[in-house]
Amino acid sequence: MTPFDKFIEFITRQGMIELEAVILGKAAVILLLLLYLAFSLVVVRQVNLMNKTINGLMEKRLLVAAKALVGLAMVVLILGLIVL
């Protein structure tokens, strides 16, 4: 068993955390994906602000890429809920 496996077994057997490690892992992944979704929304807002400060020939493409990142984050979040 790896040190990480021993640690997980220790905390579940000792009752420090009564949840199963798998559920704990799922929660951590979903939380991470939610944070990523929030980050992608911040990116869209900041790209909009940056485009107001200076806009050039790439303005629309960058905005489309930022919104695609939001879409990707949402898809991966749903995927995580299904797969895990």
Place this chain on the structure above:
Amino acid sequence: MVDIFVSGKKKVTSKVEPSFAAAQVNSAKGASQKGFNLKKPVEQKPGLGAKYVTVEERLKGERSKHQALSAFCILPRGVKFETQEVKEKIILLLRQHWFTQVGWLLTALAMVFLPAALRVVPVIDFLPANFQFMAIVIWYLIVIAFVYEKFISWYFHVFIVTDERVIDIDFYNLLYKEVSEAKIDNIEDVTYTQGGVARAVFDFGDVAMQTAGEKREFTIESVPQPNRVVKILNELKLEEEHEKIMGRAR
């Protein structure tokens, strides 16, 4: 500089010249009382009285064709910034040289191929298969975010030179930006440095400007063709001085 002054004065004296013959007819005393110059007129020098060519007009022939991702753009088309005035024209749009971005590009490339290395070095084999799959997906999400953040940080970190002022727009990260500007006629001293093998080979360097404004020093870091930037800034300074003189002459 001397030519500009002479040029400015010549326009004034050219209005006086038709009266010169009349001054000769009048008595010397009367003519001197009227303030006419009875001495020999200034000799014509080549270029005097010629139309002043602005920096913008001179650079029109050197306008860059591919401008979207260019780090050195002369008279960029379709570019506007927040505080731009109606008649203000952008002469130069500068970004950091592409060579300065090689570091994060190589990092991103390594991050893309890292999951393939996991087959050789099993790091996440203790996880169930579905968790391993999600771990790899999340890893690539992080790579995409990293690349995108680095790219827009480079793209929006610009230095703009207009016919009136210089503007430094710095986006240090997604949540912090700094915009500084200085008028061209407040610029006192412009210098550039170009040290190191990479900078010499790829012709990029730092341009530093001393100004009389609140922000004493502007530095454009790792900009392509720094000698050309300095030359254009000096020409714009002369143009500002010329505009002041022409304004006074009117």
